[in-house]
Each structure stands twice: as structure tokens, then as C-alpha cells.
Amino acid sequence: MxxxxxxxxxxxxxxxxxxxxxxxxxxxxxxxxxxxxxxxxxxxxxxxxxxxxxxxxxxxxxxxxxxxxxxMPSHATTAPPAGIPPIGSGSGATGQGAGALLPALGVLTPLISAVAATVFLLFGYGLRFATPRSQAATTLVTAGWVCALAMAVSTGIGLCALLATALRSRARPPSGHSLPLRNxxxxxxxxxxxxxxxxxxxxxxxxxxxxxxxxxxx
Structure with missing residues (x-):
């Protein structure tokens, strides 16, 4: 042959x-x-x-x-019977989903917090300018600064999550077949x-x- x-x-x-x-x-x-x-x-x-x-x-x-x-490490695996998923496949998918969700939240949360902080602060200070002793103005200003703080914290968490994702992707071995070096x-x-x-x-x-x-x- x-x-x-x-x-x-x-x-x-x-x-x-x-x-x-x-x-x-x-x-x-x-x-x-x-x-x-x-x-x-x-x-x-x-x-x-x-x-x-x-x-x-x-x-x-x-x-x-x-x-x-x-x-070279062997990549051969035993195929499971038809209709039965491989052991651990569900947990792997869940882990991948969670890993993808965290960076997405890290991007959306600061954006939403920034918009909310801007709206609350504008209305709060505008209302305080019109009625200096307004309780609603104080509440809006407080809510605005709380949203600004949430934006800063979520931005830091999002950056850490993106960095962790980049490090995991860098550490993952490349797909495909390659000859090990220095053998x-x-x-x-x-x-x-x-x-x-x-x-x-x-x-x-x-x-x-x-x-x-x-x-x-x-």
C-alpha cells in the first residue's frame, strides 16, 4: 500500500x-x-x-x-455513543459562556452607569439651581454620584476581565498539528x-x- x-x-x-x-x-x-x-x-x-x-x-x-x-501528545479521543454528549461538555460550555459574559458586562455596565450618572447629575444640579432646598435635587445628585462610582468600579473590573481573557487566550496552545521544537x-x-x-x-x-x-x- x-x-x-x-x-x-x-x-x-x-x-x-x-x-x-x-x-x-x-x-x-x-x-x-x-x-x-x-x-x-x-x-x-x-x-x-x-x-x-x-x-x-x-x-x-x-x-x-x-x-x-x-x-507529540496524542489528540485521539474515544467518540461517545450517538446522542450522548461527552463527559464534561456541559460544564465546559457553561464555563465558556461565563467567560464570554464577564467581558461583555465589563463593557456594558460602565456605559449604562455613565449615562445614568450624567442624567441624574444634570437633573439634580439643575433642580438644585432652581430650588436650592429641594429634597428631590439632593436625591438625584446622590444617585448621580453613586452611578459615577459604579462606573469607575465596573470599568476597573471590566479591564481586569479583558486582561484575564487575553492571558487565557495567549496561554491556550494553538490548534492544528505542529512539530515540537528542540527535539x-x-x-x-x-x-x-x-x-x-x-x-x-x-x-x-x-x-x-x-x-x-x-x-x-x-
Whole structure:
């Protein structure tokens, strides 16, 4: 069975292909004959034949996959039966909802408090100016300053909540598949695969393509 390239490794294939296209003999052959395919078309052909080209370095690729699997955490999980949610999914959703609600309240509460403080203070001082001994004016002014204090406190809480959310997002590991850095064995296996892919796969493929005149495009 042919070992197919994994999706996360096709970027490595494209990078080695770029190296192969930059080899002097390949660049010279591309520039020398006007009937050979141009670089973009040759790259597209190689990418389309990626699995077949990579098969020439299958042993090194298997070694690399084993080395990578040994140092990468497993993301495999057991799927629950149909209709039964995974354990802890409800609490996780609740936690995420609460985490999203807190920053929203941190933005809305200061805004509402600021509007209320402005209205109460304007009416309160306006009424006090008209009737200096008005009890209603004193009540409105007091309510306005209470709302102003609430605005200051909620603004501080909102900033703390936004900061905590940013720190959690920064600490969360990125999604997707990536090679752990500073692992000598995995990096050596990766380099060996790249070298085999270049010497036994891509360079012979490009040489063959450059010695065959392609059909004229419409």
C-alpha cells in the first residue's frame, strides 16, 4: 500500500520542491529550452504528483512519522455513543459562556452607569439651581454620584476581565498539528526525509520532466 503524504506534511513537500527548483542544473534547464514547461507549471505538476514522488522516500518518511509520534501528545479521543454528549461538555460550555459574559458586562455596565450618572447629575444640579432646598435635587445628585462610582468600579473590573481573557487566550496552545521544537531525534528524521525526498524523488522527477517536451497548451 502506497504511503500517502499527510496533509500537515504537504507544506514540507512544497518547501523541498522550492529547493529542488532552485538547484542550478534545474534553473539552467528551465532557462535553456523554450519548449520546456515554465517554473509555475512544473511546480504545479510536482505538487499534483506529490504522493508518487514522496513514495521514493517512504522509508525515511515512516521513520520521521514514528519519531514525531513519539514526542507529540496524542489528540485521539474515544467518540461517545450517538446522542450522548461527552463527559464534561456541559460544564465546559457553561464555563465558556461565563467567560464570554464577564467581558461583555465589563463593557456594558460602565456605559449604562455613565449615562445614568450624567442624567441624574444634570437633573439634580439643575433642580438644585432652581430650588436650592429641594429634597428631590439632593436625591438625584446622590444617585448621580453613586452611578459615577459604579462606573469607575465596573470599568476597573471590566479591564481586569479583558486582561484575564487575553492571558487565557495567549496561554491556550494553538490548534492544528505542529512539530515540537528542540527535539533532536524528530528533527534529524525530518532532515533525513527532506534529503531523501530531494535526491531520490524531486530532482529525478524534475530532470525527467525537463527532458520531455510538454504538449502545447491551448
Amino acid at each position: 502506497t504511503l500517502r503524504l499527510r496533509p500537515e506534511d504537504r507544506a514540507d513537500f512544497a518547501w523541498v520542491l522550492a529547493l529542488a527548483l532552485d538547484v542550478t542544473e534545474i534553473r539552467t534547464a528551465l532557462a535553456r529550452s523554450p519548449v520546456t514547461p515554465d517554473t509555475a507549471r512544473l511546480r504545479a505538476r510536482a505538487l499534483a504528483d506529490a504522493d508518487g514522488i514522496a513514495a521514493t522516500a517512504a522509508d525515511e518518511y515512516r521513520t520521521y512519522l514514528r519519531a514525531r509520534a513519539a514526542v 533532536p531525534e524528530a528533527e534529524r528524521a525530518r532532515s533525513a526525509w527532506h534529503q531523501a525526498l530531494l535526491e531520490r524523488g524531486l530532482l529525478p522527477y524534475l530532470r525527467r520532466e525537463l527532458t520531455v517536451s510538454p504538449p502545447h497548451a491551448d
